[in-house]
Amino acid sequence: IAGITQAPTSQILAAGRRMTLRCTQDMRHNAMYWYRQDLGLGLRLIHYSNTAGTTGKGEVPDGYSVSRANTDDFPLTLASAVPSQTSVYFCASSERGNNEQFFGPGTRLTVL
Amino acid sequence: SQQGEEDPQALSIQEGENATMNCSYKTSINNLQWYRQNSGRGLVHLILIRSNEREKHSGRLRVTLDTSKKSSSLLITASRAADTASYFCATGFAGGTSYGKLTFGQGTILTVHP
Numbered sequence: 001i002a003g004i005t006q007a008p009t010s011q012i013l014a015a016g017r018r019m020t021l022r023c024t025q026d027m028r029h030n031a032m033y034w035y036r037q038d039l040g041l042g043l044r045l046i047h048y049s050n051t052a053g054t055t056g057k058g059e060v061p062d063g064y065s066v067s068r069a070n071t072d073d074f075p076l077t078l079a080s081a082v083p084s085q086t087s088v089y090f091c092a093s094s095e096r097g098n099n100e101q102f103f104g105p106g107t108r109l110t111v112l
Numbered sequence: 113s114q115q116g117e118e119d120p121q122a123l124s125i126q127e128g129e130n131a132t133m134n135c136s137y138k139t140s141i142n143n144l145q146w147y148r149q150n151s152g153r154g155l156v157h158l159i160l161i162r163s164n165e166r167e168k169h170s171g172r173l174r175v176t177l178d179t180s181k182k183s184s185s186l187l188i189t190a191s192r193a194a195d196t197a198s199y200f201c202a203t204g205f206a207g208g209t210s211y212g213k214l215t216f217g218q219g220t221i222l223t224v225h226p
Contacts, residue, residue, distance in 0.1 A: 033213075042200065042218040043155070058213065090154055100145060101202075101214060103154035 003027065006091050006104035013081050013111050021076045021107050023091030031094045032074040033101065034058075034066060036087040043090065049074060050096075081111045116201045116217030124223045131188040133220040135201030136181075142204045144177055144184050145214065149198045158186075158199075191224045198222070 004025040013019050025032065030051045035043040035058075045058030049068040063085060065077045074093075078085055088108050092101040116137045125131055135144070143162045147155040161168045161177045161184070168175045174187040188195055198221050202214040 035216075040218065043216040045213055045215070048213055059215075092155075100157040100160055101155075102157070103147075105154050106152075 004091060004093055004102055004104040006089075006107050008107060009105070010108040011110070013078075013109065015082055015111055017081050019078045019081055019109070021078075021089055021091075021109070023074045023076070023104060024072050025074075025091075025093040025102070026072065027093060027095075027102065028071060029093035029102070030071070030096050031099075032068065033092045033094075034064070034074070034076045035090045035092065036060065036085075037090060037106075038087050046076065046089075081109075083111045085109065086111045116203055116215060118199075118201055118217040118220050120220060121218070122221045122223070124225065125191060126225050127191060127193055129191055129224075131191050131195070131222055131224070133186045133199050133201075133222070135184045135186070135217055137184075137201075137203045137215075138182065139205070141179075144175075145202045145204065146173075146175060146184075146186050147200045147202060147216075149200065149219070151197075155200065188222075191222075193224050193226045196222060196224050 007022045033048045034046040037043050044060045046064050047066040049055045052071045088106050090106050091104040094101045116135050118135050145160045146158040149155045159170045161175050172189045177184045198219045200216050200219045202216045
């Protein structure tokens with residue numbers, strides 16, 4: 001692994017289903033982030049974690065949950081997907097807050 | 113709500129010309145960053161300028177920051193077709209509950225014609 005990876009690359013999901021988007025980084029960064037990107041709205045922060053064991057809510061956290069059990073992994077879970085969660089999801093990491101962020105390649109999620 | 117607002121929303125130029133993109137923000141910041149996104153890809157960090165800096169250079173990139181006007185500009189000199197991408201500014205905040213979080217603008221779509 002080099003940098004930050006996300007899985008799956010894309011997914012089509014029925015409304016009401018549970019889905020976990022995976023994110024892993026090998027840079028030993030303290031901070032990790034989840035964003036969603038929608039046309040015309042730019043990137044919006046969903047949840048973040050400044051260090052392993054802690055998480056916080058971003059701008060649009062409703063319907064999403066995260067966990068940070070270790071430094072490397074930061075999964076994002078949609079407990080019961082709704083069509084408005086159709087988006088491209090990006091995971092990012094940084095050595096610490098306010099530093100440059102490194103982004104994964106994204107997961108394109110479609111909820112029908 | 114978005115902290116940063118960018119203009120123009122879209123910019124179309126010829127190869128060799130300079131491209132200037134602007135970003136305005138509303139509240140006090142710790143730093144301002146510029147990112148590039150090629151179609152279908154993740155964002156790539158270009159440059160970070162701190163609130164106590166006024167100008168910064170990196171290769172063909174020049175960033176200015178005017179904290180009194182709460183604005184920044186990104187200049188790409190001698191543009192190339194490979195510079196075609198979306199460019200985003202992102203503001204980082206000093207502390208409190210906003211520490212470490214970036215707020216992104218909606219981006220400028222730059223098209224450089226060969």
